[in-house]
Amino acid sequence: LLKKYNELQLRVTQFSHVEQQLINTNDSLDHELVMYKRLNNFNSEALNTPNEIEFVELISEAIIDIFEVESSFVFIKFNNPDKNSKLIAEGFHLNESNNDQIKSEIISIANNYTFGKSFILSEDIFNNHKELSVFSECLLFQFKEIEMEATVIILALISKEKRPTYSNLELRKITIFSVFAQQVNILFSNKKKSEKIQEQIIKISESELELKRLSLIATRTKNSVVITDKEGKIEWVNDSFVKTSGYTLEEVIGRRPKDFLQRPGKDTEQIDQLKEALLKKEPIELTILNYTKSGDSYYNQLEIIPIFDELGNHINFISIQKDITAEIKFEKDTLRINSRFELITSKSNIGIWDLDGINNHVVWNDVLVEKYGADPALLGMDFYEFWKKSIHPDDYERVQYESSLLYTTDKLSIENEYRIVRYDNQEVRVLKCFTLAEKDEEGKVTRLIGSSVDITEEKEANLKLIASEEKYRGLIENMNLGLVETNLAGDVVFSNTQFQELTYLKDRSNIVIGKKPEIELEQKLKAGLISNYNKIDESVYELNFQRFDGVIVDLLVSTAPVLDQQKNKKGYITIYLDISKVKVLQKKLEIALDERNEYINKVNSIRLFYESILDHSPAKIAVISPDFIITYANDRLIEKEPIWENTIGKSLPKIAETTSSFGTNALIEKINEAIKNQQLSQFEELRTEVDGSESYILRSILPFYSQNGELEHIIISGVNITDIKTIQNDIIKKNEELKKINLELDNFVYSVSHDLRSPLLSIKGILAQVFRTGDLNEKVTKYLKLAESSVNRLDSTIQEILEYSRNARLGINVSAFNLEEMCQTIFDDLRFSTNEEFEFTFTANDSVFMQSDKSRVNALLKNIIGNAVKYRNPEITNSYAHVEFSGNESAYEIRVIDNGHGIPEKSLSRIFEMFYRASSSSVGTGLGLYICKEIVNKLNGSIQVESEVEKGTSVLITIPIILQDEQ
Numbered sequence: 001l002l003k004k005y006n007e008l009q010l011r012v013t014q015f016s017h018v019e020q021q022l023i024n025t026n027d028s029l030d031h032e033l034v035m036y037k038r039l040n041n042f043n044s045e046a047l048n049t050p051n052e053i054e055f056v057e058l059i060s061e062a063i064i065d066i067f068e069v070e071s072s073f074v075f076i077k078f079n080n081p082d083k084n085s086k087l088i089a090e091g092f093h094l095n096e097s098n099n100d101q102i103k104s105e106i107i108s109i110a111n112n113y114t115f116g117k118s119f120i121l122s123e124d125i126f127n128n129h130k131e132l133s134v135f136s137e138c139l140l141f142q143f144k145e146i147e148m149e150a151t152v153i154i155l156a157l158i159s160k161e162k163r164p165t166y167s168n169l170e171l172r173k174i175t176i177f178s179v180f181a182q183q184v185n186i187l188f189s190n191k192k193k194s195e196k197i198q199e200q201i202i203k204i205s206e207s208e209l210e211l212k213r214l215s216l217i218a219t220r221t222k223n224s225v226v227i228t229d230k231e232g233k234i235e236w237v238n239d240s241f242v243k244t245s246g247y248t249l250e251e252v253i254g255r256r257p258k259d260f261l262q263r264p265g266k267d268t269e270q271i272d273q274l275k276e277a278l279l280k281k282e283p284i285e286l287t288i289l290n291y292t293k294s295g296d297s298y299y300n301q302l303e304i305i306p307i308f309d310e311l312g313n314h315i316n317f318i319s320i321q322k323d324i325t326a327e328i329k330f331e332k333d334t335l336r337i338n339s340r341f342e343l344i345t346s347k348s349n350i351g352i353w354d355l356d357g358i359n360n361h362v363v364w365n366d367v368l369v370e371k372y373g374a375d376p377a378l379l380g381m382d383f384y385e386f387w388k389k390s391i392h393p394d395d396y397e398r399v400q401y402e403s404s405l406l407y408t409t410d411k412l413s414i415e416n417e418y419r420i421v422r423y424d425n426q427e428v429r430v431l432k433c434f435t436l437a438e439k440d441e442e443g444k445v446t447r448l449i450g451s452s453v454d455i456t457e458e459k460e461a462n463l464k465l466i467a468s469e470e471k472y473r474g475l476i477e478n479m480n481l482g483l484v485e486t487n488l489a490g491d492v493v494f495s496n497t498q499f500q501e502l503t504y505l506k507d508r509s510n511i512v513i514g515k516k517p518e519i520e521l522e523q524k525l526k527a528g529l530i531s532n533y534n535k536i537d538e539s540v541y542e543l544n545f546q547r548f549d550g551v552i553v554d555l556l557v558s559t560a561p562v563l564d565q566q567k568n569k570k571g572y573i574t575i576y577l578d579i580s581k582v583k584v585l586q587k588k589l590e591i592a593l594d595e596r597n598e599y600i601n602k603v604n605s606i607r608l609f610y611e612s613i614l615d616h617s618p619a620k621i622a623v624i625s626p627d628f629i630i631t632y633a634n635d636r637l638i639e640k641e642p643i644w645e646n647t648i649g650k651s652l653p654k655i656a657e658t659t660s661s662f663g664t665n666a667l668i669e670k671i672n673e674a675i676k677n678q679q680l681s682q683f684e685e686l687r688t689e690v691d692g693s694e695s696y697i698l699r700s701i702l703p704f705y706s707q708n709g710e711l712e713h714i715i716i717s718g719v720n721i722t723d724i725k726t727i728q729n730d731i732i733k734k735n736e737e738l739k740k741i742n743l744e745l746d747n748f749v750y751s752v753s754h755d756l757r758s759p760l761l762s763i764k765g766i767l768a769q770v771f772r773t774g775d776l777n778e779k780v781t782k783y784l785k786l787a788e789s790s791v792n793r794l795d796s797t798i799q800e801i802l803e804y805s806r807n808a809r810l811g812i813n814v815s816a817f818n819l820e821e822m823c824q825t826i827f828d829d830l831r832f833s834t835n836e837e838f839e840f841t842f843t844a845n846d847s848v849f850m851q852s853d854k855s856r857v858n859a860l861l862k863n864i865i866g867n868a869v870k871y872r873n874p875e876i877t878n879s880y881a882h883v884e885f886s887g888n889e890s891a892y893e894i895r896v897i898d899n900g901h902g903i904p905e906k907s908l909s910r911i912f913e914m915f916y917r918a919s920s921s922s923v924g925t926g927l928g929l930y931i932c933k934e935i936v937n938k939l940n941g942s943i944q945v946e947s948e949v950e951k952g953t954s955v956l957i958t959i960p961i962i963l964q965d966e967q
Helices: 002-047 052-068 099-110 172-220 239-245 268-280 326-345 366-371 383-391 394-409 456-467 473-478 497-503 515-526 580-613 635-640 653-656 664-677 722-775 778-809 819-833 854-872 903-908 928-938
Strands: 071-078 087-091 117-123 135-145 148-161 226-227 234-237 286-292 296-310 316-324 349-355 361-364 413-421 428-438 443-452 482-487 491-497 532-537 541-544 552-563 570-579 620-624 630-633 682-687 694-705 712-718 814-820 837-845 849-853 880-887 893-899 942-948 951-960
Touching: 002 052, 002 515, 052 071, 052 087, 052 148, 052 172, 071 099, 099 148, 135 172, 135 268, 148 172, 148 942, 172 722, 226 239, 239 316, 239 814, 268 286, 268 296, 296 326, 349 366, 361 366, 361 383, 366 443, 366 497, 394 428, 394 443, 413 532, 428 456, 428 580, 443 580, 482 497, 482 630, 497 552, 497 570, 515 532, 515 541, 541 819, 552 580, 653 664, 664 682, 664 694, 682 837, 694 722, 722 778, 814 819, 814 854, 819 837, 819 854, 819 880, 854 880, 854 928, 854 951, 928 942
Parallel strands: 837 880
Antiparallel strands: 071 087, 071 148, 117 135, 135 148, 226 234, 226 316, 286 296, 296 316, 349 361, 349 443, 413 428, 428 443, 482 491, 482 570, 532 541, 541 552, 552 570, 620 630, 620 712, 682 694, 694 712, 814 849, 880 893, 893 951, 942 951
């Protein structure tokens, strides 16, 4: 008996020792949990501490609070020698006499250790340093802060004097100290980034004024501005839209423009192009026929730009619209006038030419080309030089002199007649020409416009008539010219029929001239017989008079003496040519020229307007022609990329042959790619700026096609995206760092939990064996039961930590399972945890099968049903837990109802917090509901709790249906 008693005493002693170890382990875990809570509190406070000095002081205080040490140092040493280092101490007195010395000693010690890792320093490390020799133990961590361009050294210290009053810095504190230091590193980096963000916010604020100005422009501009959502429904229109269309903002908001501005069957090709661009979310410019509220049609020059947010999500369309009905009408009228003019000149066999007075470049119509027998391909279209060479040598000086009068006198027009030698067959032809000059304010000729009529046949006919009057009397009578013969006294001796048809004159002497034409014409003008006259050449005049039928007639009159065989004058012959149609054509030509000049002025005005917009654009823009000639570069591009200066009119491939810094070959390749695909092409370009810095440029190349599908322009734009690229790279880097830290924390929790549970399971096994002996007294049994309870509680805590770690680390595994069987199994496992009666029921509206992550749903319901059993009300005899299950096409609903103790209202908002327990009498660890919340979040569901003290609790869980192919 004595031997057995001694063995029992030994076992009691061993169990007491184990119990003490368990208590110590529990205290250690509680202590570490407290450290983690303090670490979490530090993070919260640090995020709300914007001032850098206050932040560093908070770090010093947190080191003492979290790791329970006597003193702490936070030393920041900047890489730039011009910046002073900073040293903040807590629990240690710093002054001017020891500050620099301590900095030097900290640097000396830290140089022996690597970055990014925690170390425990012993007393012998400090003995060789004057100021730091008072310390016996230390935790050290140092890291390089890239954003600050500095090295940060963190120390947690215990002095030799107070060593006995502080616990040792065990190795397990190194990990927590590393976590703390890494969080400090991240917080330092984030604060610097926050400062940069604040600077950007200031810039954004400064840009608000510009934004307001742009808003004012959008409101006051004469162009219509429409802003729609991403589906094309109107969100805002400006006053110009209301004025143009007749629709108010209230009438169109929420509607699509096509629903009320367009008509079925109209502009179908343009509408199809518009639909395709909107569907592809691409910018588009086109002209389309729209209708006002009153039903009037108008031509709308439309530009639609898709708007994307910083993440590239399409959010809006902006449409700029211009009513160009007047321009379209003017253009059509101009085309109609030009067509008619071309038809008239062609049918009338009148040659027309247009000379640019600045560069002497001449344009001829086809009739005139044919009259000169010219070959445009052979001549290279240089008709001015060709014309001078074609003038008959005998007429050359006269023609040049007459032409020079337009340059040397106030004359605005001349009419002359001269011979030419045709190019193709060297035939001599006589042309009747009229030339009209345009002059600037200084009288300088800027343009000459003229018409030429081949009068070779008429000249030959006149000569033949004069040489053989009688022989050709019949011909004269039927010729297309009016002819009158007078004697020396001025009496009419003959007039042909054509003269009568031209003039309707009974008294032919009214407009007949002979011996002294100018004197006679002046007398007729004063007598009112003619309206006007103009001398064209020697004995050639232009008359203007009104016939008795009211028709205004313009006649070209030429007079010559009639000689007898002895060449004595016997009278005069006067020829009359009706040039009324030519004069009308001349006036129409003048009007057409005025209209064309007005149109050119309008086009130039529009061009200057859009060039002004492009020059003030923040984007760098260039335009090249289909043959790769640079036609435009805005001020922004030339300012930021001076290589573009003086390139207007030059060939891009030629530039590529002479310089490599322009990046032209790559640009040409991208342009060809955009033309081949017939769509916008974008690429990123890394370039070196004028100041030597590197920047990222987003280049956009847009080929612009006419309505006929012909390539007209290639628009090149560039936007600086350096800041965006920098932010993207920083985010990627920090995400990788956070993934690494989270993985390390998960591994740490998982490893610790497994290492702790193994000895606990051994203890539980030993206790079970002891209880089986059956020869324990009441007091020993009581103590062993307490030990078993503590072991079970600790094992439950570890399992919950494992459950939390497993939920965080593992992916979702979807399968179909019977929820009723799962709930019944959970209750069967729990029913023996109490000696009291407890009723469990399950009901389902339809199927009892569920498709989701089985293990997670099992853990979730095990916690909820377990709480119903654990916190039952012992004062009642009918305790129960009831599970209701239902589902629809998208989600399942599980409701667990019990009549237990209930949860106080003040605690309902915190029950899902980690380690929170509603009362001190709660037997749990405070992790159960926290894990439930994490599981529900992992499954993209929700959990809601309703409870009333002493009446019970209702928990509603909603979990979306997850299909196998959605994992």
